[in-house]
Amino acid sequence: MPRLARKPSVAVRAAPLRPPAQSAENFRRSRRDRAVETAQDYVEAIADLTGALGEARVVDLARRLGVTHVTVNRTVARLQRAGYVNTQPYQAIFLSAAGRKLAEECKRRHETVVAFLRSLGISEKVAELDAEGIEHHVSPETLAAFERLLKKP
Amino acid sequence: MPRLARKPSVAVRAAPLRPPAQSAENFRRSRRDRAVETAQDYVEAIADLTGALGEARVVDLARRLGVTHVTVNRTVARLQRAGYVNTQPYQAIFLSAAGRKLAEECKRRHETVVAFLRSLGISEKVAELDAEGIEHHVSPETLAAFERLLKKP
DNA sequence: ATAAATATGTAGCCTTAGATACAATTGAAT
């Protein structure tokens, strides 16, 4: 069985390749973002439900997030361990101070992203859809740029 | 222990709340995106490494993606089952036709997102960083808007 | 007051995605 050399003496194509360190850092941040996305989605949903209904119940969260109540239950328990929410068995779920703060930030960012996409001519529906995924990866610098452009069209 | 009514007869605040169906759909898509992000990141990295070095080895992928070789190994096996790559034990990893196609799309989208962010005045570094997370959530409609605005400044 | 419906909780299973520790293979140098 013929074997390929570890590194061909002559590179097939001389494409410039950024040093892996930077690249790896970007992927790591992207993964880290992913890990906090859930928390953000939940606190945002809890804030909305609390605003609209006076409290956030497990079933309502499940419906809203499109998962079963079991998933909500387990995640809420984790969020409580992390200090974002307060709840007791068979009771509604309320945000802690930290949770409210996080929810505020998320809501503002979400609305900015949606408004920015809308300003580019994206439809309401798609803007909401894309924002849901995009918002978690928008750095402060990029968010600031969005806000700046929304003010000066 | 006092108990809260399931639904307070009078809503504390009359905030309009989109029907959960749409919201749930958005979250579901966002989660589905997450599931294919990995595949996209890998085929993109494999394409880059193949271009630069002639082949993609496990260690290089690991360095580039910022994970251990074990994670790469397992993921590559999954990508092979999914038909995106071809490889054999102790050999380099090559893209299949489907993998090359996916890599092309990802690369184009990645570059568009970076260019668009750059055009907003975002720094090179942050543009790359944010794009890494954002690109996976940009719908065709939004991508088209980005391209349109890049042509007409 | 009791029964039914709804809501919540628990047990257990699957997949993805990270890790360490150790084993086996390969490529290169002596």
Add this chain to the structure above:
DNA sequence: ATTCAATTGTATCTAAGGCTACATATTTAT
């Protein structure tokens, strides 16, 4: 030809985040 370092593979652990099935509370309706 043998050794040695690097690469790759395997076993096993952890945690998040889905799920179904079933058990327990709670709320509502009769």
